[in-house]
Amino acid sequence: MTTARRDTYTPETLLSVAVQVFNERGYDGTSMEHLSKAAGISKSSIYHHVSGKEELLRRAVSRALDGLFAVLAEPAAGRGRAVERVEYVTRRTVEVLIDELPYVTLLLRVRGNTTTERWAMERRREFDHRVAELLKAAAADGDLRADVDIRLATRLLFGMINSLVEWYRPHHDSPAERDQLADTVVRMAFDGLRTAR
Amino acid sequence: MTTARRDTYTPETLLSVAVQVFNERGYDGTSMEHLSKAAGISKSSIYHHVSGKEELLRRAVSRALDGLFAVLAEPAAGRGRAVERVEYVTRRTVEVLIDELPYVTLLLRVRGNTTTERWAMERRREFDHRVAELLKAAAADGDLRADVDIRLATRLLFGMINSLVEWYRPHHDSPAERDQLADTVVRMAFDGLRTAR
Numbered sequence: 001m002t003t004a005r006r007d008t009y010t011p012e013t014l015l016s017v018a019v020q021v022f023n024e025r026g027y028d029g030t031s032m033e034h035l036s037k038a039a040g041i042s043k044s045s046i047y048h049h050v051s052g053k054e055e056l057l058r059r060a061v062s063r064a065l066d067g068l069f070a071v072l073a074e075p076a077a078g079r080g081r082a083v084e085r086v087e088y089v090t091r092r093t094v095e096v097l098i099d100e101l102p103y104v105t106l107l108l109r110v111r112g113n114t115t116t117e118r119w120a121m122e123r124r125r126e127f128d129h130r131v132a133e134l135l136k137a138a139a140a141d142g143d144l145r146a147d148v149d150i151r152l153a154t155r156l157l158f159g160m161i162n163s164l165v166e167w168y169r170p171h172h173d174s175p176a177e178r179d180q181l182a183d184t185v186v187r188m189a190f191d192g193l194r195t196a197r
Numbered sequence: 198m199t200t201a202r203r204d205t206y207t208p209e210t211l212l213s214v215a216v217q218v219f220n221e222r223g224y225d226g227t228s229m230e231h232l233s234k235a236a237g238i239s240k241s242s243i244y245h246h247v248s249g250k251e252e253l254l255r256r257a258v259s260r261a262l263d264g265l266f267a268v269l270a271e272p273a274a275g276r277g278r279a280v281e282r283v284e285y286v287t288r289r290t291v292e293v294l295i296d297e298l299p300y301v302t303l304l305l306r307v308r309g310n311t312t313t314e315r316w317a318m319e320r321r322r323e324f325d326h327r328v329a330e331l332l333k334a335a336a337a338d339g340d341l342r343a344d345v346d347i348r349l350a351t352r353l354l355f356g357m358i359n360s361l362v363e364w365y366r367p368h369h370d371s372p373a374e375r376d377q378l379a380d381t382v383v384r385m386a387f388d389g390l391r392t393a394r
Contacts, residue, residue: 083391135390144390152381153390155364156357163356184349192389193332193341193350194280 011049011059014039018056019102027057027106028113054116061110061120064103067096068127082137083144087186089131090157094182097164105165128158157189208246208256211236215253216299224254224303225310251313258307258317261300264293265324279334280341284383286328287354291379294361302362325355354386 017039021030032053036043050056071077071092077085097104107124110117132154138144144153164181171177214236218227229250233240247253268274268289274282294301304321307314329351335341341350361378368374 143392145384145388145392148381148384148390149377152378153385156360156382156385157390159360159364160353160357163353163360167352167356180346181349184345185353187342187345188350188353188389189385190389190391191342192385192387193345193354194387195340195342 009039009041009045009049014046014049015056015059015063016102018053019060019106022057022060022106023102023109027053027110027117054114057106057110057114058116058119060103061107061116061123064096064100064107065120065123065127067100067103068093069123071096072127072130081143082134082141083190086131086134086138087190089134090161090189091182091186093131093161094164094185095178097161098168098170098178098181101165101168101170108162108165128154131157160189161185206236206238206242206246211243211246212253212256212260213299215250216257216303219254219257219303220299220306224250224307224314251311254303254307254311255313255316257300258304258313258320261293261297261304262317262320262324264297264300265290266320268293269324269327278340279331279338280387283328283331283335284387286331287358287386288379288383290328290358291361291382292375294358295365295367295375295378298362298365298367305359305362325351328354357386358382 018030018035021034021038025034030053032043032046035053035056036046039046050059071089074088074092076088077092079085107120110120112118112121132150135144135150135154135157139146139150144150168181215227215232218231218235222231227250229240229243232250232253233243236243247256268286271285271289273285274289276282304317307317309315309318329347332341332347332351332354336343336347341347365378
């Protein structure tokens with residue numbers, strides 16, 4: 001620990017640099033050399049903090065996954081009608097995407113070449129599955145339209161939410177913008193864009 | 198032309214192989230060597246058909262773009278209330294995505310490193326812009342809810358539609374599946390998943 005303190009990096013700041021490099025070059029295309037250059041510290045300094053790039057990946061995607069799973073554990077995700085719970089989870093998922101944008105971006109881009117990537121994809125599928133279960137429960141309550149296949153709807157809902165990482169660029173930390181985005185996703189997915197026919 | 202006929206490739210079959218390789222390796226990561234191996238013909242045979250990989254890219258993304266722009270030129274995209282037109286265009290865009298899946302996948306993945314890629318991105322933005330204009334017209338008619346920002350809604354609509362290239366894998370040419378998918382996108386985006394409150 002004494003040695004590690006010689007540089008100004010903490011595991012958290014190193015992680016934030018690594019995530020940026022992973023998102024730019026792809027995880028596969030990133031070497032310890034790239035990380036060392038981007039962080040401005042030697043490879044051996046990096047090894048003081050972590051065992052290698054796979055540990056950085058694991059920490060980064062864990063941060064995204066922990067944020068997403070924490071949503072499911074919030075009280076409002078567990079009480080009331082399923083349709084209210086799934087709307088709540090949708091809104092909070094958008095908020096986690098915005099709050100943890102680089103981490104969730106990385107999570108959505110991993111492709112399964114290493115154990116950690118496969119683990120991340122598995123956990124992500126688990127999250128999607130939990131939301132799909134909520135949608136199914138809402139459909140069983142008669143709160144979702146019967147002419148829509150829930151499996152397809154789940155894919156499209158996540159397609160809509162996850163697209164944020166491709167096009168959303170936050171204008172300086174703006175809670176109003178974050179609210180508007182979360183509102184728009186929930187309104188569009190659950191109530192639709194059209195005024196009542 | 199006589200020389201070109203010595204192999205069994207036509208520009209179309211070569212294109213279909215090239216698109217597959219571009220989608221697997223990324224356009225940047227694909228060399229003429231990769232294309233020659235995948236097609237099972239020599240590089241010089243490929244040069245009988247096309248001037249190089251950038252021409253193959255241009256033909257491939259043109260096929261996707263032509264399909265998308267053709268939708269805007271269809272009669273139903275040009276008559277009636279804007280909201281009906283934009284629903285029609287949404288449905289047909291999904292159908293083009295399904296019909297031209299590898300070509301649209303490539304179009305959505307180009308990143309702008311070459312002239313052709315930048316041209317493709319520009320044309321794609323133009324298409325998105327045309328759809329955004331239709332959505333704006335529908336909002337001006339009072340047919341879209343006033344509490345949703347149309348710019349955001351356009352992004353989310355394309356996020357939902359374009360996500361298809363990431364998760365949709367057609368089960369043998371199925372017109373019913375194609376219809377169901379197009380229906381689900383239109384219903385979800387314009388009417389929402391919820392039954393009337």
